[in-house]
Amino acid sequence: MIKDSLKNVAVFGQGFVGLPLALSFAMRGSNVYGVDVVKVLVEEINEGITHHTEQFEGKTITQILKEQLKEKRYKATTNAKEALEVCNNIVVTVGIPIRDSKYDFSDLEECVVTIAKNLKKGDLVLIRSTVIPGTTEEKLLPILERESGLKAGEDFYLAYSSERIAEGKAFDEFAYMPTIVAGINEESTKRAKELLEVVCKTDVIVASNIKVVETSKVFENVQRDVNIAMVQEFARFTESLGIDIYEVIKIANTHKRVNLLIPGPGVGGYCIPNAYHYLAPKAEELNVDLSLLKLAREKNRNLPNVMVNMLESMLLKENKTLENAKIGILGIAMKDYSNDDRISPPIEIINILKKRGAIVSAYDSAVPTAYDFKVDNIEQALKGKDAIMILAKQESYDDLNEKYIGMIEKGTVILDTRNIFEGKEDKLKEYGIKLMKI
Numbered sequence: 356m357i358k359d360s361l362k363n364v365a366v367f368g369q370g371f372v373g374l375p376l377a378l379s380f381a382m383r384g385s386n387v388y389g390v391d392v393v394k395v396l397v398e399e400i401n402e403g404i405t406h407h408t409e410q411f412e413g414k415t416i417t418q419i420l421k422e423q424l425k426e427k428r429y430k431a432t433t434n435a436k437e438a439l440e441v442c443n444n445i446v447v448t449v450g451i452p453i454r455d456s457k458y459d460f461s462d463l464e465e466c467v468v469t470i471a472k473n474l475k476k477g478d479l480v481l482i483r484s485t486v487i488p489g490t491t492e493e494k495l496l497p498i499l500e501r502e503s504g505l506k507a508g509e510d511f512y513l514a515y516s517s518e519r520i521a522e523g524k525a526f527d528e529f530a531y532m533p534t535i536v537a538g539i540n541e542e543s544t545k546r547a548k549e550l551l552e553v554v555c556k557t558d559v560i561v562a563s564n565i566k567v568v569e570t571s572k573v574f575e576n577v578q579r580d581v582n583i584a585m586v587q588e589f590a591r592f593t594e595s596l597g598i599d600i601y602e603v604i605k606i607a608n609t610h611k612r613v614n615l616l617i618p619g620p621g622v623g624g625y626c627i628p629n630a631y632h633y634l635a636p637k638a639e640e641l642n643v644d645l646s647l648l649k650l651a652r653e654k655n656r657n658l659p660n661v662m663v664n665m666l667e668s669m670l671l672k673e674n675k676t677l678e679n680a681k682i683g684i685l686g687i688a689m690k691d692y693s694n695d696d697r698i699s700p701p702i703e704i705i706n707i708l709k710k711r712g713a714i715v716s717a718y719d720s721a722v723p724t725a726y727d728f729k730v731d732n733i734e735q736a737l738k739g740k741d742a743i744m745i746l747a748k749q750e751s752y753d754d755l756n757e758k759y760i761g762m763i764e765k766g767t768v769i770l771d772t773r774n775i776f777e778g779k780e781d782k783l784k785e786y787g788i789k790l791m792k793i
């Protein structure tokens with residue numbers, strides 16, 4: 356049973372984080388309003404439609420959504436006022452997009468202004484967006500006080516809890532990943548911890564202050580960015596040396612204190628590519644040198660070009676050029692088994708290929724976005740091509756068995772960035788297909 360004071364929850368932002376988070380509260384018995392500014396998204400959600408690929412305990416997110424709508428424990432709305440009249444627990448998952456390496460604070464600011472205008476005495480505002488360290492206390496708190504006329508820590512409570520989930524594992528990680536929280540005062544921390552414990556079934560760790568939580572979240576993402584940049588250089592090294600990077604990583608990771616990531620076609624999504632840009636403005640203000648982190652980001656941003664150049668070299672060896680080459684692509688999502696194509700390296704690769712005159716046919720069974728280069732099935736991406744690139748895995752082509760290999764023409768070159776052809780190298784050779792793995 357949830358305490359009455361924790362029962363009514365408004366979750367602002369119904370995207371990749373907000374929708375599964377709102378449903379996680381609803382599944383535990385809370386009454387939840389999911390607030391978003393995009394009318395069509397809200398309408399779709401209320402009809403039980405979502406394109407997300409999340410699942411939990413054998414149910415898809417669509418099933419969970421339909422159940423919670425039916426039970427009337429969850430409702431999406433564009434009407435923030437309606438939600439805030441009822442809810443005293445307000446969770447914010449509206450992000451700070453990075454555009455041209457600069458952060459855009461406007462969505463989060465607008466969201467917090469709306470909340471502040473409807474804030475009631477006793478409300479808790481819990482920020483879960485990833486932010487530039489300092490944002491909650493230096494930017495959001497003054498907006499909340501100014502627009503509401505209420506005093507933070509006395510009339511209303513304010514806390515920050517980093518969102519640490521990975522898309523595809525959201526429900527599970529909301530529940531079983533340790534959650535970190537800090538508030539502007541003791542009561543804010545206490546209220547936020549209690550609310551988080553409705554969903555989080557493992558440790559809710561209290562940090563000494565909000566900046567620690569904001570900063571640790573950004574560091575968590577930046578360390579992955581830097582590790583990825585490092586492993587890309589390792590991959591270039593092993594390619595030249597003529598050994599398999601995946602085997603090297605497997606061997607190195609048997610060391611108890613080593614955890615190398617596997618290389619890929621780039622770094623995508625909302626979190627990792629943005630992370631450096633959340634640190635940089637504060638570092639500039641504090642006059643701190645982040646040149647190593649900056650270089651890693653630049654290297655990773657250039658990976659789509661590196662991938663295209665690698666493919667071009669493979670084609671040149673077959674006396675072909677990129678111009679007019681027929682390129683088949685499997686995977687346009689920003690990572691394996693995802694429907695998210697925001698900041699997606701495969702999309703960037705496709706745009707570069709098209710600019711250089713290649714004819715691209717790309718297949719992805721999970722990404723719903725319409726593109727002129729998209730084809731309807733695996734066969735159309737494999738048959739009659741000069742080159743094939745494997746850029747993100749999806750379940751529908753997890754097993755590219757002999758039936759599919761048989762569709763690929765002799766002489767086709769394959770750049771496999773996801774190691775999907777592991778163990779099938781000899782079979783490809785038999786069919787006269789040249790494979791390069793990164």
Ligand SMILES: NC(=O)c1ccc[n+]([C@@H]2O[C@H](COP(=O)([O-])OP(=O)(O)OC[C@H]3O[C@@H](n4cnc5c(N)ncnc54)[C@H](O)[C@@H]3O)[C@@H](O)[C@H]2O)c1
Nearest residue numbers: 368369370371372391392448450462465466484485518522
């Ligand atoms: N996607 C992830 O895997 C992930 C993981 C951890 C943390 N995060 C962080 O969580 C936050 C949200 O990420 P996301 O991937 O869910 O983003 P998203 O773009 O999928 O969702 C954000 C939603 O907020 C809505 N929105 C914009 N302005 C609004 C307003 N004024 N009021 C209400 N809604 C508004 C947008 O329409 C959108 O639906 C970001 O800060 C991100 O960095 C994301």
